Amino acid sequence: MPQSASSTWTISELAEEFSVTARALRFYEDKGLLTPTRHGQARVFSATDRARLRLILRGKRVGFSLEEIREMLDLESITSGSPQHLGVWLTRFRARIEVLKQQRRDIDGAIEELETGCAWMEARQADLEPSAELKSRARAFEALARARLEH
Amino acid sequence: MPQSASSTWTISELAEEFSVTARALRFYEDKGLLTPTRHGQARVFSATDRARLRLILRGKRVGFSLEEIREMLDLESITSGSPQHLGVWLTRFRARIEVLKQQRRDIDGAIEELETGCAWMEARQADLEPSAELKSRARAFEALARARLEH
DNA sequence: TATAACGCTTACGTTAACGTCAAGTGGGGA
DNA sequence: TCCCCACTTGACGTTAACGTAAGCGTTATA
Known part of the structure; x- marks a missing residue:
């Protein structure tokens, strides 16, 4: 049992906590998004690594590519760049925000739209029988859907 | 010059309007997301096709796969299914909403975060010289960023 | 001591969503 | 008539983000 209270993690501990595979974590290291230390061969993840992983996954969820995430995680390249270099980043950040x-x-x-669909399905499930009334409702829903399509 | 007012479009007209390539539109047809009619060999896109394309692109922007979009566009399979089949869709819709x-x-x-970054960069650009004060600010920003990391 | 369990590297496989030729078709101006 | 231009259908190439399998060392437990 590893000392999980001492703020270091093994690859499989982190993998399980964030519901990703160990393969993914090694991949992120390959791409320069994570830089865990080593104990012999084995990777040792610090609290910072863990926090970076959190940001990586969040970045992914909002559609950033790993390359973009890597650049953004690398604050050094932003804070140490020239003002001109800074302008490039400003532009990119603003575009991203849009x-x-x-x-x-x-x-x-x-x-x-999904909630509208849910509501309709629930209503339809409520009446168990495919009555004439239900059919007309169905047609109404289709008409609505079609109207949305035409817009 | 095609009669673009008559509510039909050529493939390149639609492509330009939505900033996608003709190749993409043919691809969507291959996958069953679009079903334009034909005039000889050439595809003819109706207003409905155009509306479906709008939904396709929106679906893509929020992270749906083309396969998922195809299923959702195919209302037939939802409205004509059994109540049990309906339940499956309800579950999937609810999960998607979450x-x-x-x-x-x-x-x-x-x-x-991006806006915070922008604000900092603007502040840094305002002072043109890398003064000692600026450097301390930079360090402050880094500390903040690090704090966010550690959270 | 053996036998999982866990970790490592290397390397090839996979999927989605197109891109990129290549080669052919059909219509409308000069 | 000729030629250009937009359109067509294959067919193969590409990229990102891992998956999967092989083969091997190390550690924990029975």
Whole structure:
């Protein structure tokens, strides 16, 4: 039983905690997103590594590529760059923000549609029999869906 | 010059309007997401096709795979299924909604961080000289970033 | 002592979503 | 008529992000 309270983790501990495979963690190291120390051959992950992993997974969930995440995690290259270099990053950050805001709008729309679909399905499940009334409702739903399509 | 007011589109017209390639549209047809009619060999896209494309691209932006989008666009398979089949879809829809809500939280967090980064870079660009004060600010930012990492 | 259990590296395989030729078709101006 | 241009259908190539398998060393437990 490893001393999991001493703020270091093995590869499989981290893998399980974040529901990823050990292979993925080794892959992230290959790509320069994680740099665990070693004890002999075995990787030893620190609290910082763990925090970086958290950011990596969050970045992934919002659509960043691993390469983009790597660049963003590398604060050094931002804080030590020239003002001109800084401008490049500013532009990229702002563009990213716009993309994320669009994505947010899309997500809100998608949630709405999915919830509408759920409501309809629940209503249909409530009446157990395919009555004439249900059929007309179904047709109404289809009409609505079609209207959304036409918009 | 095609009659673009008559509510039909050529493949390249649609491609340009939505900033995708013709290849992508043919690919979507191959996968069953679009079913344009034909005039001879050439594809003719209707207003419905155009609306479906809009939904396809939106679905993509929120992280659905083309296969998932195809299934969701195929309302027939939902409205005509058995109540049991309906239950499957209900479950899938609800799960999707949860994923989307998590994604929205992630996006909000990412936007916040990016905006913080922008603000810092702007502040740094304002002072043109790398003064001692600026350096201390930089260190402050790094400390903040590190604190976020450690959380 | 043996036998899992865990970890390592190396290397090839896989999937999605197209990109990129190549070679052919069909219509409309000069 | 000729030629160009947009469109077509294959067919193979590409990239990201791992999966999977082989083969081997190390540690923990029975």
